[in-house]
Amino acid sequence: MRVHPRAHRGVRALTPSVVLGRAGDDIVAVARDADAIAEGDAERIARAGDDAALARWVAAREEADAPRWVWSDTAVWYPRLLAEGVRVARCDDLRLRHRILHHAVTPDASAHPWDAAPAESEVATQPALFDVEPTRVAGESMHDLDATVDEARAQQGLLARAEDPSRMRLLLAAESAGALVAAEMRAAGLPWDVRRHDAILTEALGPRRGGGLPARMEETAARVREALGDPRVSLDSPPRLLRALRNAGVHVDSTSKWELAEHDHPVVAPLLEYKSMARLLTANGWSWLDEWVHEGRFRPVYVPGGVVTGRWASSGGGALQIPRALRGAVRADAGWRIVSADVAQLEPRVLAGMARDERMARAAAGADLYEGIVASGAVATRAEAKIAVLGAMYGATTGDAGRLVPRLRKVFPAAMALVDAAARTGEDGGVVRTWLGRTSPAPDPAWVQQQARASGSDASAADETRARRAARDRGRFTRNFVVQGTAAEWSLAWLADLRLRLAALGAVGADRSASASGPVFSRRPHLAFFLHDEVLVHAPADLADDVAAAIRSAADAAGRLLFGTFPIDFPLDVRIDESAAK
DNA sequence: ATTAGAAGCGCG
DNA sequence: AAAGCGCGCTTCTAAT
Numbered sequence: 001m002r003v004h005p006r007a008h009r010g011v012r013a014l015t016p017s018v019v020l021g022r023a024g025d026d027i028v029a030v031a032r033d034a035d036a037i038a039e040g041d042a043e044r045i046a047r048a049g050d051d052a053a054l055a056r057w058v059a060a061r062e063e064a065d066a067p068r069w070v071w072s073d074t075a076v077w078y079p080r081l082l083a084e085g086v087r088v089a090r091c092d093d094l095r096l097r098h099r100i101l102h103h104a105v106t107p108d109a110s111a112h113p114w115d116a117a118p119a120e121s122e123v124a125t126q127p128a129l130f131d132v133e134p135t136r137v138a139g140e141s142m143h144d145l146d147a148t149v150d151e152a153r154a155q156q157g158l159l160a161r162a163e164d165p166s167r168m169r170l171l172l173a174a175e176s177a178g179a180l181v182a183a184e185m186r187a188a189g190l191p192w193d194v195r196r197h198d199a200i201l202t203e204a205l206g207p208r209r210g211g212g213l214p215a216r217m218e219e220t221a222a223r224v225r226e227a228l229g230d231p232r233v234s235l236d237s238p239p240r241l242l243r244a245l246r247n248a249g250v251h252v253d254s255t256s257k258w259e260l261a262e263h264d265h266p267v268v269a270p271l272l273e274y275k276s277m278a279r280l281l282t283a284n285g286w287s288w289l290d291e292w293v294h295e296g297r298f299r300p301v302y303v304p305g306g307v308v309t310g311r312w313a314s315s316g317g318g319a320l321q322i323p324r325a326l327r328g329a330v331r332a333d334a335g336w337r338i339v340s341a342d343v344a345q346l347e348p349r350v351l352a353g354m355a356r357d358e359r360m361a362r363a364a365a366g367a368d369l370y371e372g373i374v375a376s377g378a379v380a381t382r383a384e385a386k387i388a389v390l391g392a393m394y395g396a397t398t399g400d401a402g403r404l405v406p407r408l409r410k411v412f413p414a415a416m417a418l419v420d421a422a423a424r425t426g427e428d429g430g431v432v433r434t435w436l437g438r439t440s441p442a443p444d445p446a447w448v449q450q451q452a453r454a455s456g457s458d459a460s461a462a463d464e465t466r467a468r469r470a471a472r473d474r475g476r477f478t479r480n481f482v483v484q485g486t487a488a489e490w491s492l493a494w495l496a497d498l499r500l501r502l503a504a505l506g507a508v509g510a511d512r513s514a515s516a517s518g519p520v521f522s523r524r525p526h527l528a529f530f531l532h533d534e535v536l537v538h539a540p541a542d543l544a545d546d547v548a549a550a551i552r553s554a555a556d557a558a559g560r561l562l563f564g565t566f567p568i569d570f571p572l573d574v575r576i577d578e579s580a581a582k
Numbered sequence: 583a584t585t586a587g588a589a590g591c592g593c594g
Numbered sequence: 595a596a597a598g599c600g601c602g603c604t605t606c607t608a609a610t
Contacts, residue, residue, distance in 0.1 A: 237606060238589060256590065258596060279591060282604055307600060311594085318603055321593045346594090347599095387597085394598030401597055480599040484594090532594045532600095 015090065018061060019070040019152060020045075020077060021145025027054050028145050032070065032152070042145060055084030062088055070094065070152055072143045074179035074304075082187040085519030089500065093176040094151050095142070096305050100175060101158040104168065104439045114142060114151060164437055170561065171436035171489060175305060177496030181527055182302035182312065184499075188521040189297025190528045191338070191538055193331035193579075197289055200326060205277050208286060217277045224274050227267035235274055283318060284326055292317045295516040296333075302530070309481055310438050310488035311532060320531055330529075330536065330580035333515060337544040339525075341551045341574045342534035343491075345369040348389050348415075349570055350487045353563040354435050357414035361568045378411040379404060392416060393483050395423060395476035419479045426478025427471040434485035435562060440478055447474065486562070490570070491533060493561045498554035499527060502537065505546055529580075536580055544576045 017032040027050075028042040046053035058081055061067060069091040071077045081088065098114040141147050162168035202208065206216025213221065225231050233244040238255045245252055250265045257275055260268050292298055298317065306313025314320045332338045343349075348369055352360035363372030370385040379385050384400070388408050391401025392415075409416040422432045429448060432440045447470060453459060454467030507523040515522035517538070525539035525547050539547040551574055559570050575582075 234606095239607080254589080262595080275591085279604090283592065283602095309600065311600065313601060315602080318592080321591085321602060323592055391598060394600095396598035399595085399597045405598095476598065477600090484600060487594095534594080 016065060016067045017070050017092070018067045019145065019148055020058075021072065021148040022048055022143050023145050029057075030145065030149065032149075051080045051084055055081050055086040058088065059086045062086070066090070068092060070148065072148050072151075074176070074183055076143065078180060078183040079187065082183060082518065082520055087184065087503070087520050088180070089503070090173075091176050091180055092152070092172070093179040094148060094155065096175045096179055097155055097172045098151065099305065100171060100438055101155055101162070101168070103441070104163070104433070104437055105158045105161045162437060163433070167436045170493075171434075171438060174436075174489060174492035174496050175310075177499065178304045178312070178492045181495050181499050181530065182304045184520070185302060185527050185530065186299050188517040188526045188528060188538070189299045190536065191296060191331055191333055191336075191516075192293045192298040193329050194289060194293055194296070196331060196579075197293070197326065197329035198286070200328060201280070201285060204280055204325070205285075214277075214281065217274070217281065220270055220274045220277060223270040224267060227265070227270060235271070236278065280323065280325070283321070284323060288317075297516045307488075308441055309485040310434065310492070311484065312488075312530070319529075324582070328579050328581035332538060332578050333517075335541055337539055337541050337576050337578060338528075338580050339537040339539050339544055339547045339551065339574065339576050340534070340580050341537075341548075341555075341572045343494075343555065344571050344573065345389075346490065346533040346570070347393055347483050347487045349568055350435075350490055350562075351393065351415050351418065351483050352412075353559075353566055353568040354482070354486055355415040355418040356566060357412050357418075358567075360412040360415045361566070363412075365567070365569055367571045373408075373411075376411050378407045392419060393480055395419075395472075395479045419483065422482045423475035423479035426481075427475035429474075430478075432478045432482050434482055434489055436486070436489045438485050438489070440481045440485075443474060487533065490558050490562055491530075493558035494554050495527070495530060495535065497557045497561075498535065498537075498551060501550040501554055502526060502547065505543055505550065548574045548576055 019030045019032050021028060021030075023042065023044075025048050027045045027048055029045050030042045045057045058069070066089045069077075069088050071091060071094065073095045074091060074093045078088070078091070095114060102114075142151070159165055159168055159172070201214075204216075205214035206219070208214050209218075212218060221235055224235060225233060228244045228248045230244045230247065234240050241255045242252065245255065245267070248265070248267060250260075250263050250267060252259050252263065257272055260272060292300070298319075300317035300319030301315045302319065303313040303315050306315075312320070330338060344367060345364070348360070349364050351357070352364055359376065363369060363376045366372055368382075370382045370389065373379060373385040373389065374382055379388055384404055387401050388404035390396070391405045392408050394401075396402050396405060405416075409420075425432050426440070429443050429451060431442055450463075450467050450470055454463045459467075502525050505525055517526065520526075521538075523540075525537055525543050527535060528538040529536035535551065537547050537551065552572060555570050555572055559568065
């Protein structure tokens with residue numbers, strides 16, 4: 001038994017559950033203990049649509065015994081509570097749990113109503129959902145109490161059939177906690193300084209002008225056209241730009257920046273500059289600012305579990321792709337601080353933990369795993385170590401990485417055996433699992449058919465080549481899946497633990513209800529941003545040190561939760577500042 | 583006229 | 595250098 005047992009021992013037995021659901025025009029609740037779901041005693045809470053009444057009832061119950069709230073979809077239920085100033089400690093998000101459980105226990109399962117796409121519903125269908133008027137929108141019945149109770153019961157059965165139910169329980173709890181965090185972060189928002197963003201844009205692109213491009217960008221475009229000897233060519237159309245480049249004697253096969261950078265021609269420098277400006281303007285320019293930042297807050301839609309590996313995705317606002325240059329626009333409110341933290345080399349550390357690779361864990365025992373690998377003698381430089389490690393986890397076969405990975409195989413055989421085995425399983429059409437049991441998707445039927453055709457007696461050489469390439473592609477995916485997915489689990493555990501620690505720090509100071517962070521978070525430290533291996537917490541200045549300590553404690557707890565006493569460090573770079581700029 | 587896909591680039 | 599994984603978004607282009 002490798003999973004540290006303390007994390008959940010006793011908790012579920014002691015924490016009561018309350019199932020929320022809709023019944024006709026009402027929102028109703030039914031109590032549920034750990035092993036049985038009470039029937040026939042549903043309590044009416046509020047008319048559907050009466051969020052204030054719903055929130056009052058939930059708040060009272062939360063105050064009384066802080067039950068685990070069991071509901072269909074956090075993205076549908078929780079924003080309404082947060083808007084009314086009510087936060088909950090724990091929930092079971094049945095939609096997210098369903099996806100994990102079904103794929104884990106019956107990987108080939110066909111579509112099921114609970115496999116519904118993640119709730120864009122938060123914005124799109126939510127008003128309809130709790131309207132008093134009955135709606136006939138497909139899939140909404142999943143929010144009914146009956147359906148919710150049925151699903152909760154079915155999930156108990158699936159959980160019992162999981163390969164390792166205790167680990168699976170941890171994963172499900174972490175996934176649900178992540179859903180709470182996502183809703184809370186959207187409610188609170190990321191403090192964003194519009195004037196600073198504007199200054200960054202003006203600095204990079206030149207002053208904004210009424211009709212056309214910003215001034216400096218226009219000048220740069222003119223220099224590009226000058227160097228191309230083509231005064232009218234569109235720089236934003238790759239095919240036309242490619243033709244112009246070739247006419248000017250730059251023999252490239254694409255207009256991508258890495259290919260351009262290989263050529264020594266007067267057009268290269270201004271063109272690369274133009275591309276970077278164009279990117280900034282179109283992706284995060286003034287119109288992005290107008291659309292996504294209101295009252296000093298950036299509120300992206302996070303999509304927990306949106307990536308097959310368990311990473312979060314985002315929808316709208318490009319939350320997960322904010323360029324580094326703009327991080328200076330993340331700005332704490334007056335009297336507050338941004339506490340930022342990121343994990344150094346999370347994925348290889350997680351790999352060392354999964355594989356119980358003690359030599360790799362030793363190499364990871366400083367702040368910099370790559371230097372540790374150099375010290376192990378596997379490679380000569382830090383740069384080589386990085387290339388080798390990334391190559392090992394991504395399945396590189398050529399170039400420097402292809403050359404360096406075999407050296408890692410000699411020095412860290414256990415870690416390499418784990419990813420190599422995952423790759424073989426994928427190539428053979430199998431599914432792989434993360435440390436806590438998230439299962440990779442089964443190969444799609446076309447892939448299976450392609451492999452079968454290639455091994456038939458009438459297969460052509462081309463069939464075989466194509467099939468082999470597809471098999472290797474899938475092997476690289478499953479190789480990376482176990483590592484990326486387990487890293488996502490570590491991060492979820494970190495977030496979940498941190499969230500509760502921050503709540504325990506409590507509200508501070510005078511009433512700051514004027515804050516744009518909303519009724520729940522205007523007076524207390526709160527998670528404001530999360531990106532795979534990095535968090536930003538917005539905290540009152542006098543709590544910033546406590547928050548930094550909480551972030552570190554939560555990382556330690558996450559490491560123990562996944563890997564128990566195995567000696568693998570997860571060192572953090574923690575900063576307390578008025579902005580998130582590095 | 584709308585839409586699906588590719589190119590390109592930002593993030594981890 | 596951009597090789598090897600996972601994403602989202604904008605723009606342009608080709609297909610419907």
